[in-house]
Amino acid sequence: MYRVLEALDELGAIVEEARGVPMTAGCMVPRGDVLELIDDIKDAIPGELDDAQDVLDARDGMLREAKEHAESMVANATAEADSRLHHARSEADRLLADAKAQADRMVGEARAHSERMVGEAREEANRINSTAKREYEASTGRAKAEVDRLIESGNISYEKAVQEGLKEQQRLVSETEVVQTAHAEATRMIDSAHTEADRLRGECDIYVDTKLAEFEDQLNGTLRSVSRGRHQLRTAAGTHDYAQRSA
Numbered sequence: 171m172y173r174v175l176e177a178l179d180e181l182g183a184i185v186e187e188a189r190g191v192p193m194t195a196g197c198m199v200p201r202g203d204v205l206e207l208i209d210d211i212k213d214a215i216p217g218e219l220d221d222a223q224d225v226l227d228a229r230d231g232m233l234r235e236a237k238e239h240a241e242s243m244v245a246n247a248t249a250e251a252d253s254r255l256h257h258a259r260s261e262a263d264r265l266l267a268d269a270k271a272q273a274d275r276m277v278g279e280a281r282a283h284s285e286r287m288v289g290e291a292r293e294e295a296n297r298i299n300s301t302a303k304r305e306y307e308a309s310t311g312r313a314k315a316e317v318d319r320l321i322e323s324g325n326i327s328y329e330k331a332v333q334e335g336l337k338e339q340q341r342l343v344s345e346t347e348v349v350q351t352a353h354a355e356a357t358r359m360i361d362s363a364h365t366e367a368d369r370l371r372g373e374c375d376i377y378v379d380t381k382l383a384e385f386e387d388q389l390n391g392t393l394r395s396v397s398r399g400r401h402q403l404r405t406a407a408g409t410h411d412y413a414q415r416s417a
Contacts, residue, residue, distance in 0.1 A: 177210045 184204060188197035 177207045177214065181207045181211075 181204065184199055184207070185197065188199040190197045
């Protein structure tokens with residue numbers, strides 16, 4: 171390939187250095203040199219082509235091998251995936267069947283257990299109901315007897331209380347008449363006491379006024395006596411002072 175390029179470069183240099191033909195676009199080149207270069211190119215091209223063909227053949231072989239390897243890998247992967255998928259489906263079907271069987275078994279056991287519990291609960295409810303009914307009837311009988319006894323006792327107590335109430339009422343009525351009479355007598359005595367007190371208060375006021383008047387007269391007489399005594403004392407004192415001043 172290098173020789174071909176070198177010959178082409180030399181051929182281009184010859185053409186560029188060739189003398190031109192007047193009045194034309196042509197040029198004059200050395201025929202021998204050009205033909206020699208052309209022969210070199212012809213000789214070199216088959217080898218280069220063979221090398222290129224070898225490279226192309228090697229590339230095609232590598233591509234073919236890569237494609238075959240890829241197809242083999244894809245086929246192996248597809249087969250492996252199909253195998254695993256089939257195994258997974260089989261395992262899933264087995265697990266699903268086992269789970270369904272276990273679920274059916276558990277449902278059956280739960281149903282049997284629930285039916286057994288319901289039966290036991292129903293029997294226990296019937297027993298409790300019977301016991302409660304018997305206790306209710308017994309309690310009702312005792313309560314009815316107690317109620318009858320209490321009613322009878324209450325009636326007796328009521329009759330006794332009514333009789334005692336009537337007696338107490340009669341007694342209170344009698345006592346009320348006595349109380350009314352006593353109250354009237356007390357009112358009369360109070361009024362008489364007020365009247366007597368007013369009379370005594372009047373007499374006492376007259377007596378006190380009389381005594382105060384007498385005491386006033388006595389005080390007035392005493393005051394007059396005291397006044398005369400003081401006057402006499404003052405008069406005697408003045409005469410005595412005059413006598414002393416004259417002496």
